[in-house]
Amino acid sequence: MPATVLVLVETINDYLPILEHQGFHLILAPTPAERAEAISTHGERIDAVLTRGPLGLFADEIAALPALKIICVIGAGYEHVDLQAAADRGITVTNGAxxxxxxxxxxxxAMLLSMVRDIPRCDAAVRRGEWPKIMRPSLAGKRLGILGLGAVGMAIAKRAANGFDMTVSYHNRQHRSDVAYSFCSTPTELARASDFMVVATPGGLGTRSLINRSVLDALGPNGFLVNIARASVVVTADLISALEQRRIGGAALDVFDHEPQVPDALKSLSNVILTPHVAGLSPEATQGTVELVGRNLMAFFSGQPVLTPIDLPASASAMPPENNAAL
Structure with missing residues (x-):
């Protein structure tokens, strides 16, 4: 009998035949109502769930899926997947980092260039029949700070250094000895060393509120912030205040706290560029993501190690008795 996969992701339909051709039976549930209905109606026969970080999979949902064996997360982030509940059930979790x-x-x-060169304002002016001579900074020779030097951070660093002759610094959980970029020990130190700062770190408790008022003040009135990671990394109220008071030059945001709702305060600001969480969406990336999911599922259901496992916390049953008593 083919494994049944509950698909919660709404942006990959054109590439789902990849999984169907591998023999998986798919149940599509991209809306909250469809998700609840699918779990209620088909929960006993769902072997796998395909989700993404902001959509997650919660403890009560995991409990309602008695046949669940593996959770595949699209993208690097898995902040709303209950890893403890998965560990307690012995469920494998993978991601697409x-x-x-x-x-x-x-x-x-693209967001950095648009913001620094003020492309949206120039475009709007020309459409109104105006011809302003807006003078804006160049990227060449500027200092770029990257918060999180994983796969995305490295790809940004290479584009900035090799394509735009920028000096790159970074803050990471650990210093990387395999790169020539300058390491900063704190986000504040990174902001102080940057003209432009890009947030490229995963979401979750470990990175929550790393960018706060003190970091934004260190970035300064001529500094620009780009966030293509997770909104939780930035304290939104602090960012709005800094933008309104021009304590930073501007921000370009692809992620928000309560998507698809965006604070009106951000929409009303002229020094902000907003996009609807689409940074990771491209035909190439989506196909590659679904292909990786397929490889992980095929490996798992054939008894082989998955390609991109997520480290899980210790299960409750494996904890010492005194720790169990405290749960």
Missing amino acids: GVNASSVADHAM
């Missing part, structure tokens, strides 16, 4: 790095890096550079 790095597959869409080129697409995200392209979008980050």
